[in-house]
Amino acid sequence: MGGDHGPAIVIPGAALTLERRPDARFVIFGDEGQVVPLIDQHPKLKAVTTFHHTEVSVKMDDKPSQALRYGRYKSSMWRAIDATKTGEADVTVSAGNTGALMAMSKFCLKSMPEVDRPAIACLWPTVRGESVVLDVGATIGADARHLVDLAVMGAAMARVVFDLDRPTVGLLNVGVEEIKGVEAVKEAGRILRELNLPQMNYHGFVEGDDLGKGTVDVVVTEGFTGNIALKTAEGTARQISTYLKAAMSRSLMAKIGYLFARGAFAALKDKMDPRKVNGGVFLGLEGIVIKSHGGTDAVGFASATELGYEMARENLMAKVREMVAASARQEASAQEASAQREAAAQAATVQ
């Protein structure tokens, strides 16, 4: 029921996913009157869908606390999340209110024990392929501890998505020199360097322009900056599309050129299509939830659904859980070793 267009894009999006992933099965929650007629238009989808009617839908502009108050246990959003908890579904996908979706996911699924706060990760297109970027808006502000969690969860996702043993991880900062930047970012860099986790290769600081370059497999930042970087990049891409369109229609020669090169332009448009990289992955919860852009269409919603499909198929959550637990153990033993060294040093001083 969520997003700017509700079932009108969700149902055709699901049908599109089914075409590409014929073994997908769907559990759909929403208002019967609005949803069922749309499902009926897609017989193949109908054949593999379990539909549950819900009376309540979370509105796009409600505060998370409001949505929890009236929508807990009974809204389509809550019940879709709960389906992942009960095992009826492997992954939940929603185009609804991000804050409410995160609040309900935390409440219903709970965070992993080692993770203080969940995060939203996205796949960022780069000239080298794609990178995992997180947090793009789950929480605002981050201490060093949380940034380290983000690095571990992001690396786990990169291992799954890019099939890498030791993905490279960078901390987003305002300069690559060690002297610059926020204290929490510097401290997180020190911790990651010292831990030297076997599941990731800590690269150091990266800057905003490293995002598009694909300098590292995983870019870590707190949610405010990450959200603004993501939307700035989307805005810049749209801005350049506008320039390009204007340039290609400014003269007859340009128009003729456009006709010759239209295959190339189509490929470029496809490459820059924001719908193809739609989907924020909630990390750090005991279940997988994917947030689709609220304003997307069926094609974009299908991308988010397919991202969820892949994450479930690759068992992302188990791998994140495993890596988070392993890094927590490693940190604990590093702390113990350092405490022992200190105690030994003190004993030596006393003697």
Next chain:
Amino acid sequence: MGGDHGPAIVIPGAALTLERRPDARFVIFGDEGQVVPLIDQHPKLKAVTTFHHTEVSVKMDDKPSQALRYGRYKSSMWRAIDATKTGEADVTVSAGNTGALMAMSKFCLKSMPEVDRPAIACLWPTVRGESVVLDVGATIGADARHLVDLAVMGAAMARVVFDLDRPTVGLLNVGVEEIKGVEAVKEAGRILRELNLPQMNYHGFVEGDDLGKGTVDVVVTEGFTGNIALKTAEGTARQISTYLKAAMSRSLMAKIGYLFARGAFAALKDKMDPRKVNGGVFLGLEGIVIKSHGGTDAVGFASATELGYEMARENLMAKVREMVAASARQEASAQEASAQREAAAQAATVQ
């Protein structure tokens, strides 16, 4: 002496500025052996230049404190800033170490009395023209008070640069709804709305994608986020250029199309040329200092110099000072009025 290429780009850049602004005059500071032979290659520039030999140059990777220690009073950077203070120059332009340039500018020129911390503003190209965006990296972190200062200084610059009476001002946030975002940003929004300053039109919150849209004339954010947004946009633009080049050489048809449309591509390239919007303006100091990108070439350095020329010509500093003082007066009287209202209310309660 600053930037990645030093006098090799600064001197031709100055010569280029002189071609376009024939009434410009130059005061140049640097190492005689490196600079003078270059000036000699540009007789017109030489005719309008006063050259001062300096023994010390600030290095690009020094900490600001180091640069201040060895470079105060005698480095080319310090002396160029000091020339603006003494009145020998109207504006200082440097491609050198940003941190050192800001530290020396603060030390030499001092901040305006009403401004706690100076900022770096840039002109951001948008589909509607240009916007002023600040702070893009002078200081990290900002309380509501500092964000309001940024809004006032940015609006003053927009009035000068865009010749507007009441430029629109937006606060960069992670959502346009009032419920979202960082506490300092929300508080700054409340203050700006209540103050309702005559010199600006406070628009409300904007998001990352509003930067490229040109939704407002002035976008305000703290330096960490602003710097990352700026570099993310630059990186995205370069990334799309790479895609475009690859698309235009992928087939014979595309290459033929490119030949027909090459005028349009040249116009697009020109529009996207990062050298044309080179130059960060230091605001809130008792003098104008322009920071050029360290990695730019002569064309880019000339853009920064011409930006400085315009700012000096339009008497930016006096206008910023005037507006900062006016808004401080207005705030003070708003506070007084509110205190009086409170006292009256208390008196009424007592009676």
